Amino acid sequence: MFDVLIIGGGVSGMSSALMLGSARTQEYAKDKKIGILLHQRSSSLQNAIFNNVLGLKPNTTGASILKNGKKHLKEAYPHVSQIDFEKVLKIEKKLDYIIVYSNKNIYYAKNIIIAVGPKNFNIKGLEKYEELHAHIPPEKNRTQLKNNNYLVENGVYVTGVIAGLRSQFAIALGSGTQVATDIMSLWNNGKPVKVHDSTILR
Template sequence: MDKYNVAVIGGGPAGLTTALTLASAKGKFDFVEGNRYIVIYEEYTDLNKALLNNVPGVKKGTLGKDLIKSIRDQINDYGNVDFLEDKVVKITGEKGDFRILTQTGKEIISEIIVIATGFHKFEIEGLEVETVPHKRSPRPNKIMIKHNDNVVLDGVYVAGLAAGEPTMFTSAAGSGAKVACDILSYWAGKTVVVHDVPDS
C-alpha cells in the first residue's frame, strides 16, 4: 500500500496548484525532505473545455487542456509527486493515517487530505463533511464543502471551487496555494511561504 504525506483529490487548478506549491518546497525546508505527494484525479475537469484569455502570465488564447499538461510537467520536474487517474470512492481514518480507496480498488495511505473536487458534486464516502449551496457560483445547484478557513476536519483541507471560490482559474489556483502554505506552516510550526529568487 502506497503512503504519502499529502493526497490531493482533484486535478484542476486548485488541486494542481496545491501539489505544485508543496512540491516546490523541496530543497527549501528540512521538514519536507523526503516527503511524497499524490494527485488523484478523474479524467474530466472543467479546465479541459476552457479558453484562457485573462489569466495573469498565461498567453491569451491558451487552451485549458494545454495549461493542465504544462502544470503537470512543471510539477513532475520536482520528482516528488505521483499522479493517479482514478476516482476516490471512500476515505476513512484520521489525521496521520487516512485510508483512501479508489474505484479501481487501489488503496492509498496519506497523512493529510486536500479535497479539490470542484463544485458539481461530492460523493466520497467515509468523511463526515457537509455540503452547502455554492455562494459564488454563476450557475444554480452547485455545492461547496462547509469549512473553517479551508479546514474541513482535522487533517482534511478543501481548496478551489469545492471551498466556495469563484469559478475563475486564478481564484481556484490561489486557494490551492493557500492550502499548501497552510500545510507547510503546520509542519513548520510557524508561517512559511515558498519563494524563489534568481541566482545573483
Template sequence: MEKFSVVIIGGGPAGLTCGITLASAEGKFDFVEGNEYLVIYDEYSDLDKALLNNVPAVQKGTKGKELLERIRKQAEEFPSLKLKKGKVVKAEGEKGSFWIKLEDGSEFTAEYLVIATGFHKFDIEGLDVQVVPHRKSPRQGKIMIKNENGKVREGLFVAGLVAGVPTMYACASGSGAEVACDILSEWAGKTVVVHDVPDSD
C-alpha cells in the first residue's frame, strides 16, 4: 500500500492546483524534502464543459477540457506528484493516518487528506463530515462540506466548490492553492507561500 504525505481526491482546478502548489515547494523548503503527493481524479470535471472567456492569463475562448489536459501535463512534470484516475469509494482516519480505497480495490494511506470533489454530491463513505447546501451556488441543490477556511478538522481539508467557493475557475483554483499553503504552513510552523522569481540579469 503506497503512502503519501497528502492525498487529494478530485482532479479539477482545485485539486490539481493544490497538488502542483505542494509539489512546487520541493527544493525551496527543507521540511518538504522526501514528501510525495497523489491526486486521484474521476472521469468528469465541471471544467470539461466550460468555455473560458474571463480568466486572467487564459486566452479568451479556451475550452475547459483543453485547459484541464494542460494542467494535468504540468502536474506530471513534478517528480513528487502522482496522478491516478479512479473513483474513491471509502476514506477514513485522522491526521497522520488516513486510508483511502478506490473502486478498483487500490488502497493508499496519507498523513493529510484534501477533498476537492465539486459541488454536485458527496458519496465517499467513512468520513465524518457535514454536508450542507452550497452557500454560493447560483443553482439549487448543490452541496459543500462544512469547514472553516478550508479546514474540516485536523489533517482534513476541502478545496474548490466543495469548500463553498463561488462556481468559477479562478475561485476554485485559488482555493486549491490556499489549502496547499495552509498545509505547508502547518509543517513549517509559520506562514508559508510558494513563490518563484526569475534569475536576476
C-alpha cells in the first residue's frame, strides 16, 4: 500500500515526487511509502525547449529534463519508487484507499496524485470529474478534472495542466509542489509544513 502514488512523470508529477522525497528526514514523513508511475512518452516535455523559465539555462530541452529528472530523483531520494513504462488505465475509489490499474500491474494507495496532462485523457473511473479545459482553446477539446485547490475527492489529487492550469512549465512545477506539501501538512496533523535546505548551518 503506497501512502502516495503519483501518476505521470512529467513536470508536475516529478515536482511532487521530489518534494515528497525531500521530506524523508521529517518525523511526519518517516516510513511513508511514495511511488511514481513514470510513463513519459506523451509528456509535453518531449519536444519542448525552454528559454523563459527561471533557473533553467536557455535552450534547455524538455527531453533532457525528463532524463535528468529521473536521475535527480533516484540519486537524491532513492526511497521514492520509480515505476517505468506503465500507463494507468483505470482507478477505483474505495472508502479508505484507491486501486490503480496500469497496463501491467495493480497498485493500492491511500492517496494518488493525477499528473497526466490533458491530451487524450483516458483514465476510467474519473468520468464524473471531467470537463472542458478552461485555459486551453475549446476547439482543442482538452479535459480538466474538477477540483477544489487540487483536491478532486478524498485521497485523489490532481496537478499540472489537467488540474485546469495554463500550460507553462513554472505553473505546472509549482502546482506539483503545492499538492505534495498539502499532503505532507495532513501527515503533520494539519500543521503547515515546508522543507528548506540552507547554506547557513543551524
